[in-house]
Amino acid sequence: MRSLLTRALRWSATLVGVVLVVGAGALLVAADRSRAAADDRHEVTTVAAVLSVTTDPDAVRSALARTAAGAQGRLAVHLPDGTTIGAGRGSVSSTGEGLTPVSTVDGRRAVVEVSSPAPVVTAGLVARLAALVLLACAAVVAAVALGRRVLAPAMRALRTMADTAEEIAHGDRRVRIRADGPPELTALATAINAAADRTERLLAKEREMIADVSHRLRTPLTALRLDADAIGAGPVADRIRSAVTALEHDVDRIIESLHPVATSTEPGSCDVAEVVGARMGFWSAHAEDQGRPCEVDLPVEPTPVLLSADALGAVVDALLENVFHHTPPRTAVTVAVVKHAGWVTLVVEDGGPGIADPERALHRGASGGGSTGLGLDIARAAAEATGGTIHVERGRLGGARIRLRFGEAHSHHAPASPRAWRLWRGRA
Template sequence: MRRMTVRLAVLTCSAVASLVLVAVAVVLWRAAEDRTMALASAQTTAVAEAVRLGADTDQLLDSVARTDLGARGLLGVRGPDGWTVGTVHAAATPTAPASAPGETVVDAPGGTAVVRTVPTEGGLVTVEAFLPDGTVWSAVRSDYVLLGLVGVTAVALAALAAAIAVRPTLGKLAALQRAVASLGHGELGDIDSAVRITGPPELARIGAGLNRVSRRVRDLVTRERAMVADLSHRMRTPLTALRLDADSIGPGPLADRIREAVATLDADLADVIRSAEKQPDRVSAACDAVQVVRTRMRFWTALADHQGRPCRLDCEVAEAHVGVDAADVAAVVDALVTNVFQHTSPTTPLEVTVVKHAGWVNLVVEDGGVGIGDTSTALRRGVSGRGSTGLGLAIARETAASCGGSIRIDRGRLGGARIHLRLSELGVQHSPSDPRACRILPRYRERDRLTDH
């Protein structure tokens, strides 16, 4: 903003100074021109007076030499018979008629001549003062240089004044910028004292509006945390009853799987309560996506075996670290696989693939069901065409977006839905020209097709 303000001040001052200086330059030029013509007229008048008094050639030569123009060879006298005293530049025939003696200005080679005609007994005598081209410019050159220095000084002072005047405003804008940045980073803190703007009323109103928005955001976040914690606590009662029922089943694989699911749900609820009651963690999240997927798929593979559902995990990489928390990756796997279990028959095949390529970690979940009809609304939070909450795909989309990734829905080789999630590999910076990691997936699909046959 400082640069813009200084530039505006310089342009404005330059425009005003240009108008003023041009007007002053024109006045100075005309004044110098008038002075030059008046000087030439005065000197021709003095020599013409000597001619009128009947001075001889020597006296005229002395009169011409005593003038400034004559001393520089710019003044002369021409007689009616063609005789001359000094230096004559104009034509031999005077422009003024003999019956109208006086002064006239005529063009001469290389300049202008001021010619005064004097009638004598022997005829018409002309006294000429020659003004070379550039005489007026020589008279105003120093004045024009001074005007230029004045203009440059005025523009520089205007730029300095603008820079000094805008400094307090820049400080207030910097305070606004810091407040907005802290709000964007989730640093709610003491919002009431975050922005204190005094000065221009516009900035004061912006600061007041930002304070209102900040307080509103803080209130909404507080209410959201309270609501999440309250709902989590309310779920503890039916969860406790479910745990007691699971304990009463007795030993066996089914009972162990139910108890493991209850324990996992209890741990998730505890994490939700803890996260709702504390400030957001500013530490950068990271995890090994391969380890998380393998851990979660052990649970889902056991459940699929119990249903008789074909379930396959294709994960050849040893590790793949992404900039997402392990709980978020696990939530994505659970959400996508849960959608398959809920919306397809028990015999529908399920396949989960993890591929690492070109700085991307690709998580692909596909099934052999009927697919997703409207893919344009499937990723919207709370929108579902099959009676569910519609949060599964929204959770996956938000998790991918948190690390600069993406999600794509299409039809897979099994015939049903294919959810392709791209997560940025930890520590890898991507640009639009980087190759897309999804290009590696057709190789795996071809390999699987050959394996099936």
């Protein structure tokens, strides 16, 4: 910003200086031209005074020599007898520009001729123009320095705002902008601080709400665990207990994440195939209970991504929950993981009716099927956290196919496409 303002001041001052130099130079040239013409008229008057006294050629020649125009060879006298003294092209009977008729001592007519105008560009004029240019350059430098001095408070305020924004970007949300400088920047800083305070209050209220809801979930989870224990042994009871344990674990992690000291900026890492395989152990059993064909295709080679196992597990659960919630029982579902060219792709496909409005479904909180509307948004955020993308398409089973591309860990490839969604507008 400082360099931008300096360039703006420099160009503005230079433009004003050029205009002033051109205008003043034109005035100087015009003044010199007028002065030269006045000098020529004065010298013609001087020679005419001599002719009114005598027409002796030697006296006239001496008078011409004493004038500047005569010394420069631009002045001539045409005597009544036809004699021409000096360099001239006219005669005693000539009329026109540069020819001045005068009366001699004996009352006859003579002509004083100025053969060419006086030169305008002289050493004095060049010196004055050079001084004018130097003065303009000094004025430009002084104007830029003065402008920077005047703008110094605004620059300090902008620098303070930029430093504060950098601190906020590094995670210190308690920092506020010191409101000083020009009134406009002070008003802007006050508005930004007010917005930051409101955001902090909203985040605090959100944390309180999440904590309250999480604590309230403990009671029904405890009841479910007691009911599962009362059922006894068996695969159904084991799945219920496993689901209750997973829910209790998720609730504990939600509560722990609400404490600032427990947060971590490290993204973590996991193997996509391992996480998907672990979560599909639960969902495959659930699909078997519904008579739903479930196909899982996982690669043998490692598929590492810079995403925590819990975050990726939440993505798998969100996608499979959408399938089980929005498609009828016995509808086929396939899950596959593919590794290729620095990308790890997770594909979840079903044979249901598809997604009527994929663009709306990818926005947080939007749902047309009575759910929370967070499933695809969670998947999108996880994919983009690794530099990947989400694609909603029609699959080979006839329903929706959700394709998530995760950037492979420690792979320095350039993204093949920008972060954009290729949307499929399927039938409802």
